[in-house]
Amino acid sequence: xxxxxxxxxxxDEAGSEASAGAPPFPGDPDSIDWADPELVKVHYDVSAWxxxxxxxxxxxxxxRNVPHTWLAEDGIDELVVPxxxxxxxxxxxxxxxxxxxxxxxALDPGDPGREFALDxxxxxxxxxxxxALLEAGIPHRWNGVRVIVATDAEDAVDDLLDAIEAGEVASxxxxxxxxGALHDLYAIADExxxxxxxxxxxxxxxxxVPQLSPDAPPYGLAARAWGTIVGAAGVLAEALxxxxxxxxxxxxxxxxxxxxxx
Numbered sequence: 706x707x708x709x710x711x712x713x714x715x716x717d718e719a720g721s722e723a724s725a726g727a728p729p730f731p732g733d734p735d736s737i738d739w740a741d742p743e744l745v746k747v748h749y750d751v752s753a754w755x756x757x758x759x760x761x762x763x764x765x766x767x768x769r770n771v772p773h774t775w776l777a778e779d780g781i782d783e784l785v786v787p788x789x790x791x792x793x794x795x796x797x798x799x800x801x802x803x804x805x806x807x808x809x810x811a812l813d814p815g816d817p818g819r820e821f822a823l824d825x826x827x828x829x830x831x832x833x834x835x836x837a838l839l840e841a842g843i844p845h846r847w848n849g850v851r852v853i854v855a856t857d858a859e860d861a862v863d864d865l866l867d868a869i870e871a872g873e874v875a876s877x878x879x880x881x882x883x884x885g886a887l888h889d890l891y892a893i894a895d896e897x898x899x900x901x902x903x904x905x906x907x908x909x910x911x912x913x914v915p916q917l918s919p920d921a922p923p924y925g926l927a928a929r930a931w932g933t934i935v936g937a938a939g940v941l942a943e944a945l946x947x948x949x950x951x952x953x954x955x956x957x958x959x960x961x962x963x964x965x966x967x
C-alpha cells in the first residue's frame with residue numbers, strides 16, 4: 706500500500722462504519738467539498754505507481770462510486786479520499802497489490818532519502834534495479850534515471866548496484882531461496898535474540914537452514930550479501946545445541962546482517 710497520512714486529525718466516528726466490501730458513499734461523489742476544513746481526508750502516496758496502475762485504481766474507484774481526488778505537490782502524487790472511504794480504499798489497495806503488484810513502497814515524507822544518479826547505466830541494469838527494489842521492499846521514488854531510496858537503505862542499494870554491475874543478482878527465472886526466507890530469517894533471529902529458548906523459532910530455523918544455499922539468493926539480492934546471511938544463519942543453527950549466550954550472540958549477528966534487506 707502507498708504511504709498513508711491524514712490531513713485532518715479530528716475524529717470522524719462515521720469512518721469506522723464503512724464496509725470494505727461495499728461502496729462507502731451511496732450519494733453523489735461530486736458533492737464532496739474538498740475545501741471544507743471540517744472534512745477529514747486520507748492521503749495515499751502513489752508517486753511510485755506507473756500510469757497503468759494509477760488508471761486501474763482510478764477506474765475502480767469510479768466504478769464503486771468512491772469520492773476521490775488527486776493532489777500533486779513537490780514531486781509527490783497522492784490519491785485523496787474522505788475518511789469515510791478509508792477502510793474500503795485500504796481493502797482496494799490490498800486487492801490491486803495482489804492483482805497488479807508488487808507496488809513500490811513510497812518514501813516516508815519525513816525522510817529526505819538518498820539519491821542515486823544512474824545516467825550512464827544501461828537499460829537492462831535499470832530494469833534489474835527496478836525489479837530488485839520492488840522485490841526487496843525498499844522505499845524509493847524514480848525521477849527519470851535517478852532514484853531516491855530510503856536513507857537507511859543506502860548501503861543495501863550500494864551493494865545491490867555493485868552486484869547488478871557485476872552480474873551477481875539472481876534472475877527472476879532462476880532457482881532462488883525459498884519464498885519469504887529473508888524475512889523469516891530476520892524474524893527468527895529477532896525472536897531468538899530476545900528469547901534463546903523459544904521452541905518455535907528453533908524449529909523454524911532448523912527446518913529452514915538446510916534449504917538455503919549461498920549460491921541461490923532471493924531474487925534482487927546480491928549474492929555476496931546473501932552468502933553472509935546464509936553463513937550467519939548456519940552459525941546460529943550450530944549454536945542452538947549449546948548455552949544461551951552464544952545463541953543470543955549469533956542471533957544478534959543474523960539480525961544485524963538481515964536488517965538492511967527487510
